[in-house]
Amino acid sequence: xxxxxxxxxxxxxxxxxxxxxxxxxxxxxxxxxxxxxxxxxxxxxxxxxxxxxxxxxxxxxxxxxxxxxxxxxxxxxxxxxxxxxxxxxxxxxxxxxxxxxxxxxxxxxxxxxxxxxxxxxxxxxxxxxxxxxxxxxxxxxxxxxxxxxxxxxxxxxxxxxxxxxxxxxxxxxxxxxxxxxxxxxxxxxxxxxxxxxxxxxxxxxxxxxxxxxxxxxxxxxxxxxxxxxxxxxxxxxxxxxxxxxxxxxxxxxxxxxxxxxxxxxxxxxxxxxxxxxxxxxxxxxxxxxxxxxxxxxxxxxxxxxxxxxxxxxxxxxxxxxxxxxxxxxxxxxxxxxxxxxxxx
Amino acid sequence: xxxxxxxxxxxxxxxxxxxxxxxxxxxxxxxxxxxxxxxxxxxxxxxxxxxxxxxxxxxxxxxxxxxxxxxxxxxxxxxxxxxxxxxxxxxxxxxxxxxxxxxxxxxxxxxxxxxxxxxxxxxxxxxxxxxxxxxxxxxxxxxxxxxxxxxxxxxxxxxxxxxxxxxxxxxxxxxxxxxxxxxxxxxxxxxxxxxxxxxxxxxxxxxxxxxxxxxxxxxxxxxxxxxxxxxxxxxxxxxxxxxxxxxxxxxxxxxxxxxxxxxxxxxxxxxxxxxxxxxxxxxxxxxxxxxxxxxxxxxxxxxxxxxxxxxxxxxxxxxxxxxxxxxxxxxxxxxxxxxxxxxx
DNA sequence: TAAAACTACTGAAACGTTAAAGTGAATGAA
DNA sequence: TTCATTCACTTTAACGTTTCAGTAGTTTTA
Numbered sequence: 001x002x003x004x005x006x007x008x009x010x011x012x013x014x015x016x017x018x019x020x021x022x023x024x025x026x027x028x029x030x031x032x033x034x035x036x037x038x039x040x041x042x043x044x045x046x047x048x049x050x051x052x053x054x055x056x057x058x059x060x061x062x063x064x065x066x067x068x069x070x071x072x073x074x075x076x077x078x079x080x081x082x083x084x085x086x087x088x089x090x091x092x093x094x095x096x097x098x099x100x101x102x103x104x105x106x107x108x109x110x111x112x113x114x115x116x117x118x119x120x121x122x123x124x125x126x127x128x129x130x131x132x133x134x135x136x137x138x139x140x141x142x143x144x145x146x147x148x149x150x151x152x153x154x155x156x157x158x159x160x161x162x163x164x165x166x167x168x169x170x171x172x173x174x175x176x177x178x179x180x181x182x183x184x185x186x187x188x189x190x191x192x193x194x195x196x197x198x199x200x201x202x203x204x205x206x207x208x209x210x211x212x213x214x215x216x217x218x219x220x221x222x223x224x225x226x227x228x229x230x231x232x233x234x235x236x237x238x239x240x241x242x243x244x245x246x247x248x249x250x251x252x253x254x255x256x257x258x259x260x261x262x263x264x265x266x267x268x269x270x271x272x273x274x275x276x277x278x279x280x281x282x283x284x285x286x287x288x289x290x291x292x293x294x295x296x297x298x299x300x301x302x303x304x305x306x307x308x309x310x311x312x313x314x315x316x317x318x319x320x321x322x323x324x325x326x327x328x329x330x331x332x333x334x335x336x337x338x339x340x341x342x343x344x
Numbered sequence: 345x346x347x348x349x350x351x352x353x354x355x356x357x358x359x360x361x362x363x364x365x366x367x368x369x370x371x372x373x374x375x376x377x378x379x380x381x382x383x384x385x386x387x388x389x390x391x392x393x394x395x396x397x398x399x400x401x402x403x404x405x406x407x408x409x410x411x412x413x414x415x416x417x418x419x420x421x422x423x424x425x426x427x428x429x430x431x432x433x434x435x436x437x438x439x440x441x442x443x444x445x446x447x448x449x450x451x452x453x454x455x456x457x458x459x460x461x462x463x464x465x466x467x468x469x470x471x472x473x474x475x476x477x478x479x480x481x482x483x484x485x486x487x488x489x490x491x492x493x494x495x496x497x498x499x500x501x502x503x504x505x506x507x508x509x510x511x512x513x514x515x516x517x518x519x520x521x522x523x524x525x526x527x528x529x530x531x532x533x534x535x536x537x538x539x540x541x542x543x544x545x546x547x548x549x550x551x552x553x554x555x556x557x558x559x560x561x562x563x564x565x566x567x568x569x570x571x572x573x574x575x576x577x578x579x580x581x582x583x584x585x586x587x588x589x590x591x592x593x594x595x596x597x598x599x600x601x602x603x604x605x606x607x608x609x610x611x612x613x614x615x616x617x618x619x620x621x622x623x624x625x626x627x628x629x630x631x632x633x634x635x636x637x638x639x640x641x642x643x644x645x646x647x648x649x650x651x652x653x654x655x656x657x658x659x660x661x662x663x664x665x666x667x668x669x670x671x672x673x674x675x676x677x678x679x680x681x682x683x684x685x686x687x688x
Numbered sequence: 689t690a691a692a693a694c695t696a697c698t699g700a701a702a703c704g705t706t707a708a709a710g711t712g713a714a715t716g717a718a
Numbered sequence: 719t720t721c722a723t724t725c726a727c728t729t730t731a732a733c734g735t736t737t738c739a740g741t742a743g744t745t746t747t748a
Contacts, residue, residue, distance in 0.1 A: 003489075003704095005703090005704055005705085006704065006705065006706095007704080015727080015728090016727075016728050016729080017704090017705080017706095017728095018706080018707090018727085018728065018729080019726085019727065019728075021705070021706060021707095022706095022727090025706085027706090027707095030726085030727085031724085031725060031726060031727090032726070032727075033725085033726065033727085036726080036727080048487075050461045050464045050465055051465065051704080051705075052402070052464075052465065052467060052703085052704050052705070053465045053466050053705095054398040054399075054401050054402050054407070054466060054467055054703095054704080054705090055398075055402055055703070055704035055705040055706090055733090056704080056705050056706070057398050057705085057733090058396075058398050058399055058402060058703095058704080058705065058706090058732090058733045058734065058735090059704080059705045059706040059707075059732075059733050060705075060706055060707080060733085061706095061733075063398070068450075072439070082628070084428060084431065087428065087431035087434075090431075091452075094450060094451070094452050095416070095452060098451060098452060103449055103450070103451060103462060103466070104449070104450040104451070105447055105448070105449060105450075106412075106438060106447070106448040106449075106450045107438070107442060107447060107448070108435075108438050108439060108442060117394045118447060120394045120396075121394055121395065121396065121397045122397050122398060122447070123396065123398055143392075229628065229631075229632065258632045259632075261634075262631075262632065265634075284426075284573065285629065285632070287573075287606075288573065288602045288603075288606065288629070288632075288633065289632065289633075289634070290605075290609075290633070290634030347734090349733090349734055349735085350734065350735065350736095351734080359697080359698085360697075360698050360699075361698095361734090361735080361736095362697080362698060362699075362736080362737085363696085363697065363698075365735070365736060365737090366697090366736095369736085371736090371737095374696085374697085375694085375695055375696060375697085376695095376696065376697075377695085377696065377697090380696080380697080395734080395735075396733085396734050396735070397735095398733095398734080398735090399703090399733070399734035399735040399736090400734080400735050400736070401703090401735085402702090402703045402704065402705085402733095402734080402735070402736090403702075403703050403734080403735045403736040403737075404703085404735075404736055404737085405703075405736095689748105690747105690748100691746105691747085691748090692745100692746080692747070692748100693744100693745080693746070693747085694743105694744080694745070694746080695742105695743085695744075695745085696741105696742095696743090696744100697740105697741085697742090697743100698739105698740080698741080698742100699738105699739090699740080699741100700737100700738090700739085700740095701736105701737085701738085701739100702735100702736085702737080702738095703734105703735085703736085703737100704733105705732100705733085706731105706732085706733085707730105707731090707732085707733105708729105708730090708731085708732100709728105709729085709730080709731095710727105710728080710729070710730090711726100711727085711728075711729090712725105712726100712727095712728100713724105713725085713726090713727105714723100714724085714725075714726105715722100715723080715724070715725090716721100716722080716723070716724085717720100717721085717722075717723090718719100718720090718721085718722100
């Protein structure tokens with residue numbers, strides 16, 4: 001089947017290509033007789049014409065494409081979604097983009113920088129970058145003239161829009177909750193504490209809560225690794241090696257918690273009897289585990305929707321003002337925390 | 345920052361745009377002096393030039409884009425990845441595409457048909473369609489002249505390449521295993537049994553095993569719903585309503601199994617003591633549940649890799665021959681099955 | 689030493705669109 | 719009646735590339 005172009009439609013309808021374009025795009029400033037409109041529509045349908053969006057984008061400088069960059073947690077590890085959080089977020093982004101006539105250009109990100117170009121290359125209308133941007137030079141990013149939304153990144157730069165949550169506050173709430181439940185030796189278990197990342201903030205919140213309760217910070221209570229199931233398991237073993245000092249843990253991601261539960265089980269530690277867990281994210285998984293996870297809930301679908309909305313707004317208004325969007329959190333009590341002692 | 349085009353580079357280097365194109369693409373039939381090559385490369389670097397892939401694709405009819413269509417299990421339900429299988433598969437597809445210089449154009453699919461056009465619209469080089477194609481007319485799909493890979497679909501049409509697994513055989517193995525473990529009343533729990541879908545095949549495999557063991561098929565043992573956690577929970581309640589007849593279940597997706605476990609727990613049914621479960625897929629989750637799932641393992645990363653490879657091969661060779669690729673399965677024994685009675 | 693072949697380029701056309709400017713006819717206003 | 723305006727289009731150029739067909743100049747061949 002030959003590719004059919006706008007010219008073929010024009011010929012079929014006996015009009016110029018421009019007229020076809022006007023009809024198909026309902027260009028507001030142009031008036032086309034309803035008769036011609038009918039003829040063009042008819043011809044297009046008959047030839048089964050679909051416009052070539054690449055060509056359109058070339059000419060109109062509008063691609064209806066949103067670039068999405070999602071981290072690959074470990075270089076060399078091919079599972080981009082070792083943290084299901086990303087999958088759920090992507091799912092929401094995809095849905096809302098599609099509802100607004102946009103397609104997604106998806107790329108994973110590793111520890112090099114060439115995906116800056118995905119944007120310039122393909123002329124995307126906007127870019128959503130999830131997580132700490134791993135590319136080296138922010139400058140190259142800033143040079144892109146499409147709106148950029150940073151999700152869960154603490155890079156403060158007015159060139160970018162940002163969407164996030166009160167990470168520090170959430171961590172404080174989680175930790176305080178454990179304290180209120182009678183725990184004083186509380187582990188902090190997270191992925192890497194990189195700059196601009198959410199985990200550093202959550203660490204701060206953890207410290208805030210301890211300090212407010214007059215509990216000294218214990219370096220031995222800090223566990224930092226990668227955000228995946230395996231690290232959770234490992235952390236459980238490390239916990240034993242360090243002498244099982246804590247009665248509770250604040251864990252910065254549900255997947256890690258899942259692994260932690262597994263690792264604990266393997267060593268005959270009971271959750272929550274031996275160790276209570278408050279987790280973070282409330283991914284779909286959190287309710288599935290056994291015990292189900294008491295966790296800080298964030299509205300992931302909403303986060304994705306907002307990301308798309310910010311792009312759309314920026315594209316439509318042409319405005320460049322930096323917007324910052326912080327979504328609410330709340331603690332969901334499930335079964336991974338046990339009250340301790342009668343004193344609290 | 346102004347967009348810099350090939351002409352700017354040409355001017356900077358003092359050559360024609362054509363020469364720049366030749367240098368940058370190392371067009372094999374063209375000879376360019378190393379001196380000029382250097383000059384062009386230098387100019388491109390200096391101006392920070394990135395080629396516009398849309399324009400390239402227009403001209404060369406090659407986009408280095410792979411379209412990926414992934415089902416949205418329920419219309420109106422916005423979580424495309426309610427089955428984590430899709431996330432893991434997508435992750436692998438993305439990784440391998442990127443390693444080969446391809447980008448992904450991602451779209452979810454709902455119960456309408458307009459994503460046929462994603463391909464023709466954007467001029468993708470190939471399309472990967474995951475799951476039963478929900479669009480109405482296969483004819484429109486066939487008319488696309490890019491290679492199409494159907495993953496996990498039993499549409500037999502030589503216009504498409506297919507990747508799948510021995511669904512029927514896998515289901516038989518799973519069911520036989522339960523029989524070998526002393527079970528005779530075995531439920532079949534799955535998503536919808538639509539035509540061309542994997543579940544119908546798995547149902548057949550289930551029947552095969554029963555028949556071989558001389559166990560009559562019981563309609564009351566068949567549960568069919570949607571592929572998600574919620575349906576698993578519901579199935580557990582339905583099981584009670586129907587009178588708890590079965591001592592085991594073959595479940596066609598790990599997510600459903602997770603829900604089933606949850607629902608069972610809510611009703612004080614013990615897994616595997618009261619009901620044994622053999623599941624299907626072996627997604628990452630399967631090891632995380634409690635009890636962990638005995639399941640039919642399929643190599644999801646490999647499936648994604650193959651899908652990309654089939655597209656690449658077809659693009660490079662230009663061949664149109666239909667290829668069919670069946671990946672191996674194996675049973676992974678974990679903790680969700682209990683041997684029953686002393687008789688087996 | 690003329691013809692052939694090769695080297696290192698360049699110019700023009702094409703890919704499929706849209707945007708801007710132009711055009712001729714009909715209508716309206718002064 | 720004449721000029722301006724509106725209507726319903728069309729022509730031309732441009733978007734940023736690649737591809738094809740040249741074209742001088744140099745080298746090889748016979």
